[in-house]
Amino acid sequence: MTIKLLVADPHQVFYAGLKDFLSGTGVDIVGYSPDGLELVEMVTRHEPDVVLLSVQLGREDGIAAFERIKQVRSRTPVIMVACYDHAAYLARAHSAGAAGFLLKDFNREKLVEMVRAAAAGQRVWTREDMRRITGVMTTPRLDANIEAPLTPREAEVLRQMTLGHTNRRIADDLGISYETVKEHVQHILDKVGVEDRTQAAVWAVRHGLA
DSSP states (O other): OOEEEEEEOSOHHHHHHHHHHTTTTTEEEEEEESSSTTHHHHHHHHOOSEEEEESEETTEEHHHHHHHHHHHOTTSOEEEEESSOOHHHHHHHHHHTOSEEEETTOOHHHHHHHHHHHHTTOOOOOHHHHHHHHHHHTOGGGGOOOSSOOOHHHHHHHHHHHTTOOHHHHHHHHTOOHHHHHHHHHHHHHHHTOSSHHHHHHHHHHTTOO
16 A cells, blocks of 8 residues: 655755665655645545655744644654754654654665655554653753743744754844854743753753743
8 A cells, every 4th residue: 555645844855865775665745845834735635644844944944834734634754854863853743743853864664664664553663762852851950940041032032042053053043143142042041950952952842842
């Protein structure tokens, strides 16, 4: 039986590569979206068996797009993909209910295996994924209460951090200077009581700020 796959990723080269990758595997790409704007409509129109969704859709958050998909087709399995490993990506994707998570260095066999498993209703998180998620989510310091609340701007910066954005990207997105972003990041780490950006991002996920 052919599995219908919908792909959402900002890079058309990635999409073109997938078409060659999946040729003859029984997985048929029925639609492609470079961003999240048309994604819900495409999911409704094509009724895919699985959605392969990038964590970052250009300027948009892939997890937010995932939440919109769940509103119209809650049982459609979604596999999140990312260019690089980031603990907050794993935590957010798992918390949102993704069927699995893939880095873009996957091989053909791995991709087909995960798509087939997801189409069959299986959750395809690896033991290593779960170990890392459990490790960062249960770090005692992440449970610390904030004595000084985050300012609205600090909250904005923290949400950008959960997307894995660099200080330069955050500065560009928010229209503030690079040095100001650095100051905000340090204030966030101090207030939340964590040592690095990854822990801060995971803290944000756990507390519903991302």
